[in-house]
Amino acid sequence: MGGEMVSRADAGFANIWGLQDCAETIAEFADEEIKAEFLPRVCEGQTCSMDLTEPDAGSDLQAVQLKATYNEKDGIWYLNGVKRFITNGDAQIKLVLARSEEGTTDGRGLSYFIADNKHDDTIKVRRIENKLGIKGSPTCELVFTNTPAKLVGVRRMGLIKYVMSLMNGARLGVGAQSVGVSQAAYDQAIAYARDRRQFGKAIIEFPAVYEMVSMMKAKLDATRALLYETTRFVDVYKAYESLEATRKLTPEEKADYKEYQRLADAFTPMLKMFSSEYANQNAYDSIQVHGGSGFMKDYACERIYRDARILTIYEGTSQLQVVAAIRHVTTGSYLKQIRHYEAQPINPEFDSLRKRLMSMTTLYENSVTRVAETKNQEYLDFQARRLVEMAGHIIMSYLLILDATRDKEDLFRKSAEIYLKFAEVEVRKHATYIKTFEVESVDVYKVQ
Ligand SMILES: Cc1cc2nc3c(=O)[nH]c(=O)nc-3n(C[C@H](O)[C@H](O)[C@H](O)COP(=O)(O)OP(=O)(O)OC[C@H]3O[C@@H](n4cnc5c(N)ncnc54)[C@H](O)[C@@H]3O)c2cc1C
The missing domain is CATH 1.20.120.470 (Acyl-CoA dehydrogenase, C-terminal domain)
Incomplete structure (x- = not known):
């Protein structure tokens, strides 16, 4: 609900504010030493980035090449390579997917690392992208040169376990972001349609307009219902996960845990696909309701339309959500x-x-x-x-x-x-x- 409200005001800001759940990933998978070092910094307001994508590894993250090498002598991992399209690339804390197993070519050779701005001299923001929308959120190309990093969790589980979990959280985040954008598009459309008069009456009274506005509301309500149902599934299975850390679950609890996890897995890609596609449709219709004024920068629907466009692309395109669903x-x-x-x-x-x-x-x-x-x-x-x-x-x-x-x-x-x-x-x-x-x-x- 928080994600939705922030995105309703500004989808770009929602990315800085914590869309990707990086801190949750640290809390869930990192060891106590890493948690103690990094989580208080997040609470103080430092930002995080999720560094997965590379020029040749977008939808297909198994192709990640950024190299992680362990130096026996100083007992430290070093990162070398390039990441692109990284939201908050300027972040103080970076979670980086890297190839730790030399000679491998698939996802099983990838591990997850944490790097930070104490080593900024080894992490260069080579480029800040000039984008269509979400302009309040910096998207960067990063070059890592012998960047010291710490291993998060277990080697080889980077993509298979940690990134999959992180991405599911982030997809839920984009679901909320999309519902927020849909709401903003609808709010603008209905306000304008009530206010604007043509042929002697408010345009909201024309069937062609009220049908469009009602359909926007129906899509908004439908995806919000799907969002809350999905987050409920995630909440329940995460609650069992926490409980399991404190005591043994009964067989009934264990079965319930698995069932909610399965539901969360099934609903997350469906939510991401529908909510992001409907946010785009609502943004399109919002401009249509505004007529020529909607094409001008004077009205918020112009920004909403541009901001909406990324939603079906990042954190896995709609096509990749179908692959998961x-x-x-x-x-x-x-x-x-x-x-x-x-x-x-x-x-x-x-x-x-x-x-x-x-x-x-x-x-x-x-x-x-x-x-x-x-x-x-x-x-x-x-x-x-x-x-x-x-x-x-x-x-x-x-x-x-x-x-x-x-x-x-x-x-x-x-x-x-x-x-x-x-x-x-x-x-x-x-x-x-x-x-x-x-x-x-x-x-x-x-x-x-
Ligand atoms: C503004 C912005 C912010 C971003 N932030 C981050 C970030 O913080 N961290 C990060 O790691 N990445 C980030 N990304 C990267 C983003 O996640 C990728 O752009 C996205 O996953 C798609 O990868 P790609 O651009 O390489 O497209 P490609 O993978 O090349 O896809 C191109 C087209 O092919 C289709 N396609 C590809 N494979 C398949 C398949 N198997 N089946 C069907 N269709 C397929 C896609 O759906 C798409 O239509 C960001 C991108 C942008 C634009």
Whole structure:
């Protein structure tokens, strides 16, 4: 909620303020000595950066080349190489993914290190990027030359364990950032639409405008519901994790812990993809509601539009979120959770909405079966986004109906109805596309 509020005011500032959860990673995986040295500095206001990306290692972090060498004589690791596109590259504390195992080429040769500004003479900010948006957040290219560093956790687990955990936290952060941007876009649009008059009335009274504004609100509410559901899953499994550090968990607690961890894994990429895509759509529509004024720098929607654009790219592009989410389609995780929502008590007036969602779920199940039956990996990759989107539309519709059921002030009813209508069309569209698509037709799309 904090992340969302800060981002609503300024998405760039949200990055400095702690979007990436670097301190949490230190707290979770570093030894006591490192924690004692670095965490108080974070509390004092020093900033952190997450140094993963390199010129030849973006989405594919297994390709990281920055070299970590252990010097037996002084018992210290040294870092050498280049990182690019690093948010807060000027940070006092840097978490760096580096190749510690010579001769390796994959993720198992990477470890995680902490370096700091006591060695600034060995870390150069070679470039500060000139960007489209989030201009309040410096994005830097860094050169490490014999930079002393400390190993975080265990060797070879850098990417496999620590960065995966860090990235999940950061993806949740971008989820919150995206919801904040969506809210800002909506706030600007509705205020302008109420104020601006054309043809003798406020433009909000035109169906074309109020439909656009209501759809923005529905997408905003849907992704906020998904954000809070995802953070709830993360909170519960992290609570079990903390409890496990103090005592042995009972078998029931252990099973619950694993279940919430699985749900957090399944929902995080779905949240990141939907919230960031909807933040962009809302930013686009916010400018549209403003007409020509929206194209001018005088209105906040111009900045919001530029700021939104990064959300579908960093911390893993939308395409990479689909890569992470698709196994929860094929293993049935999303379907299991959809069935769970389906069985929840709801306000009887939403029964007809639930019936429609049950038909949508059948379409989803049939589409998954149809794609899986081909046993063709390339075809699955081709249809993956549609399948993940179908699951997401159904899940967000249920979350809104459950919110509307709990809600005494009638805050969610409209969005529940509007989102479900939109979701229904999207699910049917994807189902028809998959049903009528021959596997061989993928070849038509291949670009030479
Ligand atoms: C403003 C900004 C701030 C950033 N901050 C940080 C930071 O703090 N720390 C950090 O380490 N990095 C940071 N990054 C880097 C960011 O995480 C990467 O840019 C991003 O992960 C994409 O990598 P790339 O740019 O190399 O694109 P590429 O990996 O080259 O991707 C290009 C295109 O190919 C697609 N693609 C690639 N692989 C696949 C695949 N397997 N399946 C389907 N599609 C695929 C992508 O979706 C994308 O559309 C930042 C970037 C920016 C722009």
